[in-house]
Amino acid sequence: MNFDPFIIPFNIGLYFILIYAVVRSVIWFRELSRPDKLRLQRGFFGKAFGQSLKEIFLESLIHRKILKSNPRLGYMHMSLAFGWFLLILFGTIEADIFGERHLNPPYKAIFFKFFSPDHGKTFFEASYAFLMDLILAFILSGLVLAVTKRFFSRVVGMKKTTKLKPLDKVALTSLWLIFPSRLIAESLTSGAYGTGSFLTGNLGAALASFLPANELAYPFWWLYSLSLGTFFVLLPLTRYLHIPTELFLIFMRNSGIRTGDKPGSFSEVEVHSCSSCGMCIDVCQLGFSAGIHTIQATYLMKGIRNSDYIHDIAHNCLMCGRCDQICPVGIEISPIRMIVRRIEENDRVYENSWNGYFRNRLNVPAPKQDNKPSYDFLPAPVSKKADVLYFAGCMTHLTPSIKKAMVKILDASGLNWSFIDEDGGACCGRPLMLAGNDREARELINFNSQLIWKSGAHTLVTSCPICYKVFRESYYLDVEVLHHSQFIKNLIDEGLVNMNFLQKRVTYHTPCELGRRSGVYEEPKEVIRHVATLEPTGYDDENSLCCGGSLGNIMLSHDKRRGIAEDVTARLTANDPDSLITACPLCKKTLAQATSTRVVDIAELVAEAIADAPALKKNPSRHKKKVVRESAASL
Amino acid sequence: MNPHVIVIGGGTAGMEAAGRLARAGMSVTLIEKGKDLGGHLRDWYHLFPDRRSSDEVLEYLKGQISHQNIRLLTGQQVTGFIHKGNEFTVSTGNGDTINGDALLLATGFDLFKSERKEEYGYGIYENVITSADLEAMFRKKEVKLVSGKKPERIGFLHCVGSRDEKVGNIYCSKLCCVTAVKQAIEVKKIFPASKVFCFYMDMRMGGALYEELYKEAQEKYSVGFIRGKVSEVAVNINNRLVAKVEDTLVGRPLKMELDMLVLMAGMEMSEDAVRLAKETNLQMGENRFFKPADHHFGTNMGNVNGVFYAGACTAPLNITETISHARSAVTEIVNYLNTGRK
Numbered sequence: 001m002n003f004d005p006f007i008i009p010f011n012i013g014l015y016f017i018l019i020y021a022v023v024r025s026v027i028w029f030r031e032l033s034r035p036d037k038l039r040l041q042r043g044f045f046g047k048a049f050g051q052s053l054k055e056i057f058l059e060s061l062i063h064r065k066i067l068k069s070n071p072r073l074g075y076m077h078m079s080l081a082f083g084w085f086l087l088i089l090f091g092t093i094e095a096d097i098f099g100e101r102h103l104n105p106p107y108k109a110i111f112f113k114f115f116s117p118d119h120g121k122t123f124f125e126a127s128y129a130f131l132m133d134l135i136l137a138f139i140l141s142g143l144v145l146a147v148t149k150r151f152f153s154r155v156v157g158m159k160k161t162t163k164l165k166p167l168d169k170v171a172l173t174s175l176w177l178i179f180p181s182r183l184i185a186e187s188l189t190s191g192a193y194g195t196g197s198f199l200t201g202n203l204g205a206a207l208a209s210f211l212p213a214n215e216l217a218y219p220f221w222w223l224y225s226l227s228l229g230t231f232f233v234l235l236p237l238t239r240y241l242h243i244p245t246e247l248f249l250i251f252m253r254n255s256g257i258r259t260g261d262k263p264g265s266f267s268e269v270e271v272h273s274c275s276s277c278g279m280c281i282d283v284c285q286l287g288f289s290a291g292i293h294t295i296q297a298t299y300l301m302k303g304i305r306n307s308d309y310i311h312d313i314a315h316n317c318l319m320c321g322r323c324d325q326i327c328p329v330g331i332e333i334s335p336i337r338m339i340v341r342r343i344e345e346n347d348r349v350y351e352n353s354w355n356g357y358f359r360n361r362l363n364v365p366a367p368k369q370d371n372k373p374s375y376d377f378l379p380a381p382v383s384k385k386a387d388v389l390y391f392a393g394c395m396t397h398l399t400p401s402i403k404k405a406m407v408k409i410l411d412a413s414g415l416n417w418s419f420i421d422e423d424g425g426a427c428c429g430r431p432l433m434l435a436g437n438d439r440e441a442r443e444l445i446n447f448n449s450q451l452i453w454k455s456g457a458h459t460l461v462t463s464c465p466i467c468y469k470v471f472r473e474s475y476y477l478d479v480e481v482l483h484h485s486q487f488i489k490n491l492i493d494e495g496l497v498n499m500n501f502l503q504k505r506v507t508y509h510t511p512c513e514l515g516r517r518s519g520v521y522e523e524p525k526e527v528i529r530h531v532a533t534l535e536p537t538g539y540d541d542e543n544s545l546c547c548g549g550s551l552g553n554i555m556l557s558h559d560k561r562r563g564i565a566e567d568v569t570a571r572l573t574a575n576d577p578d579s580l581i582t583a584c585p586l587c588k589k590t591l592a593q594a595t596s597t598r599v600v601d602i603a604e605l606v607a608e609a610i611a612d613a614p615a616l617k618k619n620p621s622r623h624k625k626k627v628v629r630e631s632a633a634s635l
Numbered sequence: 636m637n638p639h640v641i642v643i644g645g646g647t648a649g650m651e652a653a654g655r656l657a658r659a660g661m662s663v664t665l666i667e668k669g670k671d672l673g674g675h676l677r678d679w680y681h682l683f684p685d686r687r688s689s690d691e692v693l694e695y696l697k698g699q700i701s702h703q704n705i706r707l708l709t710g711q712q713v714t715g716f717i718h719k720g721n722e723f724t725v726s727t728g729n730g731d732t733i734n735g736d737a738l739l740l741a742t743g744f745d746l747f748k749s750e751r752k753e754e755y756g757y758g759i760y761e762n763v764i765t766s767a768d769l770e771a772m773f774r775k776k777e778v779k780l781v782s783g784k785k786p787e788r789i790g791f792l793h794c795v796g797s798r799d800e801k802v803g804n805i806y807c808s809k810l811c812c813v814t815a816v817k818q819a820i821e822v823k824k825i826f827p828a829s830k831v832f833c834f835y836m837d838m839r840m841g842g843a844l845y846e847e848l849y850k851e852a853q854e855k856y857s858v859g860f861i862r863g864k865v866s867e868v869a870v871n872i873n874n875r876l877v878a879k880v881e882d883t884l885v886g887r888p889l890k891m892e893l894d895m896l897v898l899m900a901g902m903e904m905s906e907d908a909v910r911l912a913k914e915t916n917l918q919m920g921e922n923r924f925f926k927p928a929d930h931h932f933g934t935n936m937g938n939v940n941g942v943f944y945a946g947a948c949t950a951p952l953n954i955t956e957t958i959s960h961a962r963s964a965v966t967e968i969v970n971y972l973n974t975g976r977k
Contacts, residue, residue: 397867398754423890424867424879558800593751593802 002100004114006218007107010225013232014106020236021244028248028265036257036266043255052251060246061085065328066279076149077277079142081243086135094128110228113186113200114221120195133199136186139179147176153278164239164276165306171234177227185224188217239302245272246329259335261438267339270331274301280323280333285546289567290560292316297323297333304340312555314340318564319434319552321516325542341436375443378426381450386418389457389479391448391471393464394427395585401600402463402585405607406484410461412610413496417461420451428467429474431551441474449475461487463603465514465584466551472518483514485524485583485602492530499609504532504578506605509568509591510544511584524583524602531609532581537572545571547582549590565594573597581605637662637704638972641725641735643713646674647696647954648946649741651961654699656739659969663705664733666725668712668907672700674743680773682954683817684844692954708733712907715914718939721976736976737941737968740917740925741961742908744947747796747804747901755792755898756868762786762876762893763868765795765900766811769818778825786829786894789822790878791815792865793835797901806922808901808951812839815899816852823856832859832891834880842953861889868896902951917942925949935964941976943968 032040043049058064061082067074088109095109096102098119108115120129150172164172183200184207190196191204192214207213235241249269257266280297287293295313303310314337324333383389390410392403410417426448429441452460452475460479462468468483475481482490491497508528514520521541528534539545548564550556569591572580579598582588592599600608638661642653645667653665671677673696679689700707712728716738723738749757749765756763761781764772772778780786793815797808812835819831838860840846852858863881871877876893904912904923912919918938920926925944928936935943945964946957 397869400756400759400867400869401753403869404759422869423877424869558803562803589753592753 002115004221006222006225007111008225009222009229010107010110010232011229013229017232017235017244024236025248028269031265032257033264036252036264039255039257040252043251048251048254048256052254055250055254056247059250059328059330060243063328066277069279069326072145073149073277073279076142076145079138080146083135083139083142087132087139090128090132090135094132098125098128111221111225113189114217117189117193118195120190120197120201126197129195129201130197133197133201136179136183137199140183143176143179165302167234168238168240168276171231171238171240174227174230174234175240177223178231181220181224181227185217185220188213188220192217239274239276239305241272242275242329245269246275249273249329249331253330259332259339261335261338261342263339263343267336270336271301271304273329274298274331275329276302277328279326279328283322283326285320285322285548285564285567286316286318286556286560289548289564290556292560297327297331300333300337300340301331304336310340315553316555317553318512318546318548318550318556320512320546320550322546325516338434338436341434342438373443374440375426375447378447381447381454383420383451383455384418386416386455386457388415388417388459388461389452389455390417390419391425391428391460391462391467392419392421393462393467393585394424395466395589396463397421397424399585399588399601402588402603405601405603406461406463408607408610409484409488409491409497409603413491415496418455418457420455425451428462428464428470430466430470433470433474434552435554445470445475449477452477452479459487463585463601465511465518465520466586468520469513469518483518483520483523483583485514485527486520488527488603488606489523492527497606497610499531499606501530502532502605502609505535505575506532506579506581507535507537507572507575507577508540508602509537509547509572509580509582509587510541511582511587512544512546512550514583515544516542524581527602527606528581531605532579534581535575535577537574539571547584547587547590548594549586551586561590562594565590569595569597569599579605638737639664639735640737640739640968640972641666641723641733642739642741643725644674644741644743644946644948645669645672645707645709646741646743646946647676647692647957648743648948648961648964649674649739650696650700651958652739652741652945652964653705654696654702655962655965656968657700657702657704659965661704661969661972663702664708664735665700665705666708666711666713666727666733668710670710672697672707672709675746676954678767678770678774680770681817681821683813684842684848686817686821713911715911718915718941721941723941736972737943739943739945739964739968740908740911740948741945741964742905742911742948744902744951745905747802747808747903749795749898749900751802752795752799752898754867755795755865755896756870756876757898760868760870760876762895763898764895765898766791766814766818767900769822769897773818773821778822780894784894785826786822787826788830788891788893788895789819789826789832790865790876790891790893790896791819791831791833791899792878792896793833793899794864795898795900796903798836804901804903804922806951807839809839809841810951810953811899811901813842813845813848815897816840816845816849816858818897819858820848820852820856823852823858830859831856832861832893834861834863834865834878836862836864842955863889865896902947904948908948915939922950934960935967941971943971 063074063077066077091109091112095104095112099108120126186200187204188207190200191208196204252266252269259267276298278298281287284296286295295316300313303313317337319334321334327333390406396402426444429444432441457479460471460481461484462471463484465483471481508525525534545568547568548561573595579600581600581602583602588599588601640656640661640663642649642663642665645665649665650672653663656663673693676689676693682689714726714728716723716725723735725733746767793811796802797804815833819833822831840849861882863883865878865880867879869877876896878891878893878896880891881888909923918926925937925948927934927949934949937944943964945961946952952960
């Protein structure tokens with residue numbers, strides 16, 4: 001027997017999805033920018049290809065990242081993805097070896113049992129059937145978890161799971177039906193023919209003992225084929241598009257393509273690669289500290305896919321990057337959020353069509369750009385000559401104790417330094433950028449750049465991580481940009497400042513803009529350890545929390561912000577430290593309102609340690625390094 | 636036996652209420668956490684609007700509580716109370732318990748801690764002081780800069796910790812405006828040649844004779860009123876304060892050099908009262924002051940029968956209002972005890 005009408009739904013679904021995948025990928029490729037096309041071509045014939053295969057295996061099939069952070073959830077995803085992959089792989093091998101012919105059409109492998117019902121009699125055949133049953137059992141165990149998760153998400157260690165749209169529910173039901181219908185169809189056929197292994201064989205024998213197995217099997221084969229076909233046809237219209245799309249994403253990313261700041265093929269592939277796994281929901285502080293459960297990354301992706309009104313979702317976000325960090329697919333969520341914000345800022349409305357969300361034609365023409373400068377009232381930039389420049393920034397001016405501490409440290413260093421915004425200069429530009437006003441930000445960037453160029457300095461020190469990030473990434477400067485924690489670390493390494501060891505137990509709050517956004521984790525901690533006893537909090541490094549004062553959110557009310565800050569300080573001061581240290585004036589200001597524990601900036605801590613030190617010997621020699629800590633401890 | 640009322644808090648409200656209760660035939664225990672009675676009144680110099688000495692009011696209140704029915708417990712912190720039937724048992728930090736038939740909370744307020752507005756530089760720049768610090772200087776008759784020099788330019792910054800969402804206080808503390816006007820006049824009287832400025836958001840001169848005082852400050856004492864809140868304070872090379880402020884009437888940013896900046900600290904529910912409220916399930920309003928049962932008829936009552944409130948533990952109140960509020964609390968308590976405690 002080679003054909004039966006029940007395979008038609010499966011065939012329609014399969015060929016539909018294959019053709020769809022080819023057409024879609026051609027469109028995506030054509031819409032890439034020229035440099036990205038070149039990257040992709042180079043990637044295809046280079047190292048990126050191997051890397052991608054490895055990553056596809058580890059992440060798309062095994063789900064390594066989820067396994068690491070949440071083993072039960074990881075197992076659920078792995079059993080479904082990797083199990084299904086094995087079932088197809090070994091099913092194809094089975095059909096090719098044991099079938100009537102070699103090299104069969106796909107349906108022969110999927111419905112092998114139907115076409116070779118008495119397969120499994122010999123020892124070799126039985127062993128292979130055992131393997132196939134094992135894989136099916138593996139998938140079914142994951143399916144049980146998945147069904148349970150849908151109704152009781154805490155079973156897989158998640159507080160919340162994603163909400164679905166109706167079509168997703170249909171697709172989900174068809175997906176859930178695939179494996180049980182296969183199990184029952186195979187079991188009944190096996191029962192009728194006395195074949196099958198531990199799962200299908202035993203279940204089949206049991207069912208056949210009181211049911212007309214052969215007659216009942218046929219409708220279940222239809223159900224199996226129908227659920228597969230339905231699932232494939234619905235795939236492009238639902239979140240399950242992530243299954244094929246993620247392969248593109250991995251390949252594009254390994255070829256060096258990044259989201260950037262404009263919408264394009266890559267951001268669209270990213271949006272479609274979101275599997276709605278919901279990992280971003282549980283790490284979102286707006287969820288667990290502020291009770292806002294509608295704006296998490298997975299809902300942003302869903303909103304973009306469905307062309308919903310997503311202004312509030314895009315803007316009501318702390319931009320802390322905790323979801324970027326946890327996303328198992330590695331979607332660059334924050335840049336995508338920024339793209340949406342920029343589109344909204346320009347009052348453009350995008351019309352959705354079948355082939356894209358971001359790239360579509362405008363149905364309202366973009367307003368004519370108003371080129372009138374916004375900051376033409378700024379004076380001509382004037383700056384003193386110096387080696388080291390200190391840019392305090394707006395927020396540091398609002399926390400003068402940090403400014404005072406930095407002046408003391410810079411004076412103690414003996415370096416030739418100058419304070420470029422002592423009388424209050426211009427803003428670094430990042431708050432405007434975060435609100436989507438890039439053109440206005442550029443005016444401020446130009447003003448500050450001139451100040452810096454004219455000084456002839458080789459180092460720029462900032463106290464604010466927000467400034468630090470923008471100076472490093474959006475300015476074209478010929479100076480080394482350092483956050484003050486890095487600068488102090490250098491001073492310590494070079495023996496330029498002498499400090500006492502303070503008998504204090506402290507915890508450290510890593511600011512988002514310094515940590516996750518700029519990758520500066522170690523220097524602040526090393527500086528702190530140099531002068532005090534640093535204790536872990538459980539929210540260190542990549543797992544650090546947002547203070548709640550984020551500039552990235554202009555929608556959040558003050559009481560919600562305060563609630564977040566109170567929650568954060570409670571977690572960071574659980575072991576009752578003498579001080580809570582941070583390295584950002586905005587974090588300091590936000591956290592200090594929410595706790596009775598003293599909140600100080602790392603510069604203040606260092607300045608305090610300098611205060612008790614004996615008269616300083618200024619020796620800028622790089623060769624004469626002292627072990628400062630020992631000398632300080634012996635005082 | 637006389638009904639026994641326990642009054643917690645020996646400030647203006649507590650003293651006035653205790654005296655009136657005793658005269659109404661109640662036996663009263665007045666518990667004060669500090670060593671001395673008088674509360675914040677002891678820190679003030681002159682009271683607005685007539686610049687009467689606060690010591691006069693204190694003398695009056697001391698006269699009120701010298702009564703045989705009043706038992707004083709000073710230096711005792713109330714840690715909680717239990718409500719059983721119609722009886723209250725108050726426990727103090729010393730481990731004592733006091734039983735009574737009704738409870739009057741007159742726990743007053745705390746001054747907003749100005750360090751929390753770090754941008755104003757309190758505790759960082761030596762010549763940034765609070766309104767309470769200035770009153771202390773008046774009392775010592777030593778108004779001067781830390782260097783010992785006379786201040787030539789003095790600024791008063793209104794709304795420090797009041798009407799400020801960022802510190803969680805959206806309410807108006809209502810007394811700071813008139814206090815600033817009063818203090819500005821006092822400063823001008825001491826240093827007639829000095830320049831005095833008030834930085835305000837709105838001038839809220841709603842009390843009797845306040846507006847007259849405001850007018851006097853402008854016309855007689857040439858105090859400058861600038862509508863705009865200081866955004867930040869720094870020091871310049873001469874160690875003089877520089878306040879950044881926007882004059883919102885002119886629509887221009889200003890930088891003002893000052894010798895001294897006085898922060899008009901607002902009023903907050905006292906921390907001890909917040910703790911007590913949380914432990915005993917007394918309701919607090921959004922402003923964290925005790926929530927009155929009714930804003931028109933029940934400002935002396937809360938959500939627990941037999942517990943009464945008097946004074947600034949319910950909202951920012953001035954001395955006049957506090958005394959009136961204490962008296963109305965006495966009426967409510969007497970009524971409660973005489974009519975079957977309902």
